[in-house]
Amino acid sequence: MAVIGAGNMGGAMAARLCEQGWPVVVCDIDPLRQQQALAAGAELADSPDTAARALSADGVLIVCVVDAAQSHAVLFGPDGAVAAMRPGQAVMLCPTIAPQDAEALAAALAERGIGCIDAPMSGGPVRARDGSMSLMLAAPQALLARHAELLQALSGRRFVISERAGDGARTKLVNNLLAGINLVGAAEVMALAERLGLDLPTTLDVIEQSSGQSWIGSDRMRRAIAGDFEPRAHVTLLEKDTRLAVQAAQAAGFDGPLGARAAEAFAQAHAAGLADRDDAALLLWLRQRGG
Template identity: 60%
Template sequence: MSVEPSAAFPVAIVGVGNMGAGMARRLLGLGWPVQVCDLDAAKMQSLASFGAQAHELPAQASINSVVVIVAVVDAAQTELVLFGEHGIAHVMANGQTVALCPTLSPQDVEGFARRLASMGLRMIDAPMSGGPQRALYGTMSLMVACEEAVFLRHAGLLATLSSQVFRISERVGDGARTKLVNNLAAGINLVGAAEVLAMARAMGLDLATTQRVIEQSSGHSWIGSDRMRRAIDGDFAPRAHMTLLEKDTRLAVDAAQAAGFEGPLGTTARQVFAAASASGLAGQDDGALLKWLSRGA
């Protein structure tokens, strides 16, 4: 279903890291009133220069907002933002909506939805994918699961944020399940891309040339190209920390096992990210897998 972006109304974004900041700048550039909250004051100040209103506490940002977008990292942070001492659920009015964008387990998403519903609040299960540049330009993917009435009410906002809104189902948690399937594919592809370039290095091949061949041949993957181009240049500044795919592959394998499925590659990818993080690369870009896999070459 094609939905046009809607007229602007106040939106809060809690967690303005790479993706949250991209969404905030997207909305601000189109004239939407945006409240932001983050533990990092510098990130909020940067967005204030584009017109955002900055708040120290999640509850402050949510009071006058129609929709609160939660874009933090994990379930523990989401718990604090929603239900902590200064959580948004304590001050939001009956009928307001929370859009939950982190990569979480389906069980956590379902639990958050039940608790919000008991307080009269609606929830959109809306994990995102695509990176900060695509968030900024509104071309990222959103995997949306929620009641039809909630979706229709906020379809315009979702269309403003993303030209790739995938309506997954009405069952909250299915957005999370879809995101984990996608992220496990990304993790498997990235491990493969790093492994073959480490292999090329061990064979004495020029990595840039090898990468160009892969990108025009059957071995190409988007995440492999995105990460390996930087890794070949020795650029490991974190656009996506190693720990994120460590978390996401772990959650994906757990979700698969809960569904009674076990494949040959997911567990291996999870183990690779965990080992690379434990080796001291946790704070680096996940493209640093190339460095880790090349350590004996």
């Protein structure tokens, strides 16, 4: 197997596969990520095409970069992986991207006889590391069956959406739009609770056992209350994902009341200087915004 992009999620996936006994080659431009991959037991490649050359005849190249532009670059750009790939191999496309980008990449790979598993993920680095993250899979059944062992090693929660590339991306955008809405709501009510003079840990205790509970709200607000804003998922990630989800909604002729507002909140938090902080920093932004 080869993993292109060994950041929080890709690095956790690579470490998981190494632990499970899979031979893994990792390509990442960050020296720290390279050292982490080496420590986990992976081999290093200095470019995507070098990583692809290490694949077996039916090997899978896992792309775990940030967006569609990076995905296209590592596959089809200079030193891109596809130039070194052979018919019968496959690409597992994990970033959160627009459905039309997933479709276009899958079509370009199909022209070369390379399979594509549209496979966005959810759950965060801890769950990626222990194999309990979710995968939203859109690919031909035969391709999924061929790589069932790999998919099982990576995820205990695999949802087969359809055989149509792009449907994994659509499902991920729907999920992440709700995550963004829930996170903005959680940060708003915690900022309000603080303004009302309530104890934040106690308030969150109540919410977690009541109708306002959400996983992302609990996860992020616990960290925010503790003053921990070290990035696990940067503000820019949900900014991108909510923006893509709203664009997909617009393309489908759907105008909901909350999605665009959530996307705007992440964009404003970015503009306020919080782009490189953990998305729990929405609480900081709402504290500033509330005066």
